[in-house]
Structure formats: C-alpha cells, structure tokens
Amino acid sequence: MHSFEYRNGTLFCENVDLAQLAIKTGTPTYVYSAETILDHYRRLDQALQEVPHLICYAVKANSNIGILNLFAKENAGFDIVSGGELFRVLKAGGKAAQCTFAGVGKTEAEIREALEHGILAFNIESEAELARINRVAATLDVKAPIAVRVNPDVDAHTHKYISTGKSENKFGIAFERVLGVYEAASKMSHIAIRGVQMHIGSQITKAGPFAEAVDKMLPLVNQLKELYGIEYFSIGGGMGIVYDPSLASGAAGWWENEADESLLTLEAYAGAIVPKLKTLGLKILVEPGRFMVGNAGVLLTQVQYIKKTETKKFVIVDAGMNDLIRPALYQSFHEIVPVTKNHPYGEAEKADIVGPVCESGDFFAQDRELPPIAEGDILAVMSAGAYGATMSSNYNSRRLPAEILVHGERAEVIRKRQTLDDLIDGESIPQ
Ligand SMILES: *Cc1c(COP(=O)(O)O)cnc(C)c1O
Numbered sequence: 001m002h003s004f005e006y007r008n009g010t011l012f013c014e015n016v017d018l019a020q021l022a023i024k025t026g027t028p029t030y031v032y033s034a035e036t037i038l039d040h041y042r043r044l045d046q047a048l049q050e051v052p053h054l055i056c057y058a059v060k061a062n063s064n065i066g067i068l069n070l071f072a073k074e075n076a077g078f079d080i081v082s083g084g085e086l087f088r089v090l091k092a093g094g095k096a097a098q099c100t101f102a103g104v105g106k107t108e109a110e111i112r113e114a115l116e117h118g119i120l121a122f123n124i125e126s127e128a129e130l131a132r133i134n135r136v137a138a139t140l141d142v143k144a145p146i147a148v149r150v151n152p153d154v155d156a157h158t159h160k161y162i163s164t165g166k167s168e169n170k171f172g173i174a175f176e177r178v179l180g181v182y183e184a185a186s187k188m189s190h191i192a193i194r195g196v197q198m199h200i201g202s203q204i205t206k207a208g209p210f211a212e213a214v215d216k217m218l219p220l221v222n223q224l225k226e227l228y229g230i231e232y233f234s235i236g237g238g239m240g241i242v243y244d245p246s247l248a249s250g251a252a253g254w255w256e257n258e259a260d261e262s263l264l265t266l267e268a269y270a271g272a273i274v275p276k277l278k279t280l281g282l283k284i285l286v287e288p289g290r291f292m293v294g295n296a297g298v299l300l301t302q303v304q305y306i307k308k309t310e311t312k313k314f315v316i317v318d319a320g321m322n323d324l325i326r327p328a329l330y331q332s333f334h335e336i337v338p339v340t341k342n343h344p345y346g347e348a349e350k351a352d353i354v355g356p357v358c359e360s361g362d363f364f365a366q367d368r369e370l371p372p373i374a375e376g377d378i379l380a381v382m383s384a385g386a387y388g389a390t391m392s393s394n395y396n397s398r399r400l401p402a403e404i405l406v407h408g409e410r411a412e413v414i415r416k417r418q419t420l421d422d423l424i425d426g427e428s429i430p431q
Contacts, residue, residue, distance in 0.1 A: 003033040003406075004298060004382070009341040011380055013406045018300060019339045021411055022378045025402055027302040028319035029417075030389050032062075034407035036296035037070055037385075044288065045074075047270035051277050053284040056100050056120075058237050059085040061289030061386040062297070066405045066414030068092035071292075077120065079237070079287040083110040086117065096120075100234065100285065102149065102199070104129075104170055111136045111144075121145040123197045123234070125172060130185055137190035146185060147195035147234060150178050150220065152213045156201030156238065172198070178220065186228060193228045195285070196221055199236025202290060205264045207272035210235070214273050221280060234285035235273065240264050241294040243383050244333045290386040297385025299324050299401070300339065303377045304356070313351040315373055320355030321362040322395040324381060324388045328361040336365055339378040346372035353379070357396050389415075397423055 003014045011018045013033050021031065044055060056077035059068065063085060069092040071078070077098035078089045089099060096117035101110075104125040111133055114122070124130045124146050137144035151172030173181055178196075185191045200213050214235065224230045242263050277284050301319035308314075326332040336353055350369050355362040364381055373379070392400050399418035404411050 003036045003296075004380070006341060011337065011339045011341075013298070013411075015409045016406045016411045018298075018380060019378060021404065022300045022302070022339060025404060025413070026417065027300050027378065028317075028323050028401040029300045030297055030384065030401055030403040031300060031411075032067065032293070032297040032385055032403070032405050032414075034070055034405055037067065037293055038074070040292050040296070041071065041074055041076065043266055044286070044291070047266040048274065048284065048286065050274050051284045052282075053286065054098065054232075056098065056234075056285055056287045057292055058287045058289030059089060060390055062293045062388070063088050063390050064403055064405075064414050065092040066403070066412070067293065068094060077285070079289075080119075083107075083113050086110075086114060086119070090117070100147070100197070100287070102197075102287075106133075108132065108136055112140065115140055115142055115144055119145070121147045121194045123147055123149045124181070124185075125149050127173075127181060127184065130181065130188070130191070134188040134190050143190050143192040145192045145194040147193075147197040147230075147232070148173055148178055148181050148185070149197045149199065150175060150217065152198050152200060152216045154200055154209055154213045154216065156204045156209045175216075175220070179223070182224060182228060193224075193230060195230050195232035195234060195282075196224050197234040197236065197285075199234075199287065200238055202238045203240040204238045205240035207264065207268045210238075210269065211272040211276070214276050218276060218280070221282070225280070225282060230282065232283040232285050233277070233280060234287065235277075237287040237289050237291070239269055239288055239291040241290055241383065241386075243294075243335065245335060292386075294386035295383050297383070297388060299381040299384040299388060301379050301381060303373055303375055303379060306373070306375060313349060315351045315353045315370065315379075317353060317355060317364070317379060319364070319381070319401070320357035320396065320398060321359060322357055322393045322398050323355075323401050324364070324384055325391050325393075326384075326387060327364050328359070329391075334364060334384060335382040336368065336370070337380050337382065338371060338373060339380050341371070346374075348372065357398070394418075394423060399423060 054077045056079040057071045058079045072093040079100050080086050081103040096119050099119045102123040133144045149172040221233050301317040305316040321328045350367050353365045402417040403415035405414045
C-alpha cells in the first residue's frame with residue numbers, strides 16, 4: 001500500500017494536504033508516510049511468520065534517524081554498510097546486537113567500533129577482510145561474529161549498477177571458494193562463525209531470481225550448518241517496487257516479460273522462498289531497503305519556468321539531480337504528478353522535467369505526457385523514499401532539502417532544510 005491519494009483534487013499524504021505543506025515548508029522537500037513504512041514492515045514480518053526471522057532494514061535506502069526510529073520501535077534489525085550508519089542506528093534507538101555489517105571496504109576503525117558496540121555479525125566480502133577482522137578482534141580480545149557473503153552467480157534481471165549477485169560483481173565470495181573461506185575462518189582464534197549471507201541485487205520485480213538463488217544456496221547452507229553450526233541464513237534484500245504504475249497491471253509473475261514492472265507482492269515473494277527455507281531449521285535474516293521506504297516518500301518541487309524551444313518543452317523545477325539522482329544515475333523512472341489537479345489552462349503536453357543543475361543529465365523525466373502545468377505549480381516526484389535523500393549532495397552549492405515525516409494529521413520536520421552557513425560548515429580560508 002501507499003498513503004498518497006487525491007482528495008478533492010489535492011494530493012494528500014495520509015491526512016496531510018501536500019499543497020499546504022509545500023507552502024509552509026518550501027520546496028524541494030521530501031515527505032514520508034510513517035503509516036506506509038510500518039505497513040510494509042509489518043506485512044513482511046507477517047509473510048515470514050512460518051520461519052524464525054529478523055528483518056534487518058537496509059539503512060542506506062533512507063538513513064534519516066526519524067525513519068530509523070520507526071524501525072527501532074518495531075524492534076527491527078538493521079543492515080549497515082559503514083561506521084556512520086552504525087552511529088545513526090544507535091542515535092535512533094536501534095540495537096547494535098541486531099546490526100549486520102556489509103560492504104567490501106570496512107576500515108580497521110569501523111571494524112573496531114562495530115566490535116566495541118557488539119554487532120550481530122560482519123558479512124565477509126573477502127579473505128583479506130576476514131584476516132583483518134580476526135586481527136582487530138584479537139587486539140580487543142573478543143571473538144568477531146561473522147557470516148560469509150556468498151555470490152550465488154544468479155542473474156537478478158535488474159539494472160547493471162544494482163545487480164550484485166553475478167560473478168562479475170565486486171560483492172561476495174564465489175560459490176566454489178566459500179567452503180575454503182569457512183574452513184580458514186574456523187581456524188582463526190578471534191572469529192566466531194554465525195551464519196551465511198547472500199544479496200543478489202536491487203529492484204528485483206520477480207520472485208524467480210530469489211527462488212533460484214535460495215535453491216542454489218540450500219545444499220551449501222545445510223552443509224555449513226552441519227560443519228560449523230551456523231545459526232542463520234541471510235537472504236539479503238532487493239525486493240522491487242512499482243515506479244511506473246502504467247507497467248504494473250500484471251499480477252506478480254514468475255519469469256514474465258522482463259520489461260514489465262509488475263508488482264512483486266509479498267505473497268509471491270514469501271510463497272516462492274518460505275517453503276524452501278522452512279526445511280533448514282535456521283533463523284532467516286532479510287535485508288530490505290527499497291521495499292520498506294521507496295513508495296513511502298515523495299519529493300515536492302515547485303515549477304520555476306516553462307521553457308519552449310523549437311523542438312521541446314521544458315518544465316524547469318526547483319529540485320535537481322543533487323536532491324534525487326536516480327534518473328541521472330540509473331535512467332530510472334519516477335511518476336510525476338501535480339499536487340493540485342485540474343488546472344483550467346492548456347492541454348496535456350509532452351515535456352522534459354528538468355532541474356536547475358548545470359548538467360544535461362539533470363532531469364527527472366523526458367518526453368513525459370503531463371497535464372497542464374504552470375509556473376508556481378507544485379509537483380510530486382513519486383516513490384522517492386529510497387535512495388533519494390541518502391544520495392543527495394550539495395553539488396552546485398545547493399542546500400540539502402528538508403525532510404518531513406507524516407503520521408496521521410501530524411507532519412514533523414525530521415531534517416530541516418540546510419542554511420547557507422551549513423554549506424560552508426567546516427571550510428576555511430588558509431591564513
Ligand atoms: C543495498 C543492500 C540491501 C538493500 O537493498 P534493497 O534493494 O534496497 O532492498 C540489502 N543488503 C545488502 C548487503 C545491500 O548492500
């Protein structure tokens with residue numbers, strides 16, 4: 001579900017009028033629905049009820065402490081990829097003991113901090129990292145809990161920048177080498193083997209790749225359980241969401257036409273993997289990011305100018321690729337709608353919706369059919385809750401947008417818009 005709908009021609013987030021909110025807070029502004037996030041979390045929790053499990057929310061999708069706090073209050077775990085993310089989780093009231101630490105480049109300082117806080121486990125991405133963790137743990141005189149990230153070499157049928165489970169990706173350890181790494185780990189004095197992990201990619205809209213990866217992993221997982229008494233199998237995240245409702249007509253599919261972005265329902269996802277996972281008798285960890293927060297957020301932006309050239313119409317808005325980089329980085333689609341519908345002027349027309357940043361890649365949509373739109377109108381870029389604010393930057397010395405969390409009638413600022421002084425915070429002119 002998501003909690004954005006029109007009421008009398010005005011877009012609401014839960015019970016908050018987004019036209020009024022945009023006037024009050026200015027633009028660009030991210031708005032998130034707490035109800036949507038909690039609904040997604042609780043429904044996934046429900047769908048996995050037949051196996052013992054822990055949902056570790058992937059912090060990088062949206063790391064605002066106001067969002068993390070929602071998960072902390074549900075007693076969720078967290079999947080982190082840096083010491084900074086661990087810091088955020090702790091500030092938000094999350095438990096280190098429920099954090100898994102992923103990523104190919106963990107530094108010594110990050111490893112030490114994670115050990116001091118007592119995280120659930122490190123996901124090992126290389127033999128060199130395993131050796132380093134053993135060394136750091138020895139200096140602290142503790143045993144570092146680990147799971148090896150296996151690269152199952154399956155095709156997730158997703159964009160090449162967000163596909164992670166193919167052998168040519170930098171992530172994880174090749175299937176053939178995994179047992180060797182576990183054997184080495186078992187001989188290390190300051191390593192405690194706890195589990196095994198995989199993560200095949202992001203924005204996966206079919207259940208098939210998940211089922212294929214689980215099938216491939218099951219014999220190995222059983223073997224690791226026997227050999228090393230592992231306690232859990234983490235199946236990663238990557239569940240896709242619908243960005244383009246016009247493509248989402250089909251029901252959840254199994255190896256359907258790849259171009260079609262049908263909704264991956266929780267029933268299809270869980271139905272494809274839970275029966276297989278049940279046979280293991282292990283705790284199952286899942287690490288969803290996008291699925292939890294993607295459809296729960298929009299980016300509000302105001303139309304600054306309408307510019308017509310010989311061949312094109314441009315709608316120039318006050319949000320840019322620095323606020324939401326997904327279209328520029330992944331050629332990704334975002335639905336864009338006016339916050340107030342049914343203006344009397346003009347006819348629907350095709351236009352490029354572009355930002356003010358000095359880059360040709362600074363667009364949100366190209367040749368998009370839009371209802372009549374005029375200078376001053378507020379637009380909502382939909383499904384911007386994941387990999388939106390977390391990937392924003394100050395490029396072009398643009399201030400980071402405000403972020404607002406809506407719950408029922410309440411709209412609370414969970415990140416205030418940066419000030420001009422924030423832009424140069426920490427900078428200085430040499431004496
Ligand atoms: C990014 C990431 C996730 C979350 O991916 P989503 O597609 O947002 O669900 C989960 N696990 C790991 C290891 C990741 O790197």
